[in-house]
Amino acid sequence: MAYSLGPNQYGKAEVRMVTVTRSGSTHSLQDLTVSTSLRGSLEATHLTGDNSDVVATDTQKNTVFAFAKEEPVGEIEDFALRLGRHFVSSFSQITGARVLIDSHGWDRINQHSFARGSSEVRTTAVTVSGDQHWVVSGLRDLVVLKTTGSEFHGYPKDKYTTLPETTDRILATAVTARWRYQGAALDWSASFSAIRSILLTTFAEKHSLSLQQTLYAMGAAVVETRPEVAEIRLSMPNKHHFVVDLSPFGLENDNEVFYAADRPYGLIEGSVIRDDAEDEGDAWYSLPMF
Numbered sequence: 287m288a289y290s291l292g293p294n295q296y297g298k299a300e301v302r303m304v305t306v307t308r309s310g311s312t313h314s315l316q317d318l319t320v321s322t323s324l325r326g327s328l329e330a331t332h333l334t335g336d337n338s339d340v341v342a343t344d345t346q347k348n349t350v351f352a353f354a355k356e357e358p359v360g361e362i363e364d365f366a367l368r369l370g371r372h373f374v375s376s377f378s379q380i381t382g383a384r385v386l387i388d389s390h391g392w393d394r395i396n397q398h399s400f401a402r403g404s405s406e407v408r409t410t411a412v413t414v415s416g417d418q419h420w421v422v423s424g425l426r427d428l429v430v431l432k433t434t435g436s437e438f439h440g441y442p443k444d445k446y447t448t449l450p451e452t453t454d455r456i457l458a459t460a461v462t463a464r465w466r467y468q469g470a471a472l473d474w475s476a477s478f479s480a481i482r483s484i485l486l487t488t489f490a491e492k493h494s495l496s497l498q499q500t501l502y503a504m505g506a507a508v509v510e511t512r513p514e515v516a517e518i519r520l521s522m523p524n525k526h527h528f529v530v531d532l533s534p535f536g537l538e539n540d541n542e543v544f545y546a547a548d549r550p551y552g553l554i555e556g557s558v559i560r561d562d563a564e565d566e567g568d569a570w571y572s573l574p575m576f
């Protein structure tokens with residue numbers, strides 16, 4: 287039987303790194319989870335166990351920590367680009383690098399104390415291939431809910447359908463969004479804040495006939511207003527809130543008391559792509575579709 291080594295990559299996953307920057311007695315904190323992954327001429331280790339081309343995952347982890355000391359980490363996109371370029375330019379057998387960074391938020395209490403923020407995470411996935419690079423940034427677990435402005439009706443009914451139609455329901459989701467940047471280097475933080483704010487405003491203001499419609503509106507609003515975004519992919523679980531039947535207790539539930547079910551949940555996923563988007567290259571290589 288004939289076979290050969292297929293696509294492969296390897297690296298150190300989820301390096302947990304916290305950095306403290308001091309400006310007098312005011313300290314700043316960055317709390318990151320960094321994953322590195324390398325591609326290249328790695329047949330030997332897979333086929334014969336010859337490790338002469340393997341940049342050890344332990345070395346990759348050490349590089350993350352050392353780079354954080356040698357220069358301020360700064361924006362996660364820039365830090366990921368520095369790491370990716372380092373691996374590709376330092377080792378001739380390494381032709382591509384993927385660096386994933388999650389940034390976990392802390393809210394300031396005083397000059398040197400912090401409270402862990404919400405579950406929301408800011409993300410980036412940087413790919414370096416030869417002298418090219420791609421940046422896909424985003425957020426995860428941005429939990430939002432609206433108490434009205436959401437309907438769901440008009441769907442097909444068959445013998446298994448029990449869901450009542452509604453013209454007024456709670457709509458809640460935990461947004462995961464990834465957007466692919468195009469064009470020249472930019473102010474990553476400013477772009478992130480603007481995109482996050484567009485997602486929130488559109489969720490709140492768009493009257494919803496389905497979560498699918500809301501997802502598309504959120505993505506479209508980003509692509510319409512942010513020329514640096516070639517494409518955005520969204521994954522939005524429908525965090526169902528069911529009106530509790532209070533009639534056994536002789537009570538009428540006028541959309542006031544809900545059962546917040548955690549599973550199963552609808553999972554609505556989709557993307558919005560600019561017609562004239564720059565080529566995606568390796569931007570999404572080995573990333574989940576949504």
Ligand SMILES: O=c1[nH]c(=O)c2[nH]c(=O)[nH]c2[nH]1
Nearest residue numbers: 438449495496497498524552
């Ligand atoms: O916004 C919704 N989209 C669906 O596809 C769906 N299906 C369902 O049971 N409830 C909902 N809500």
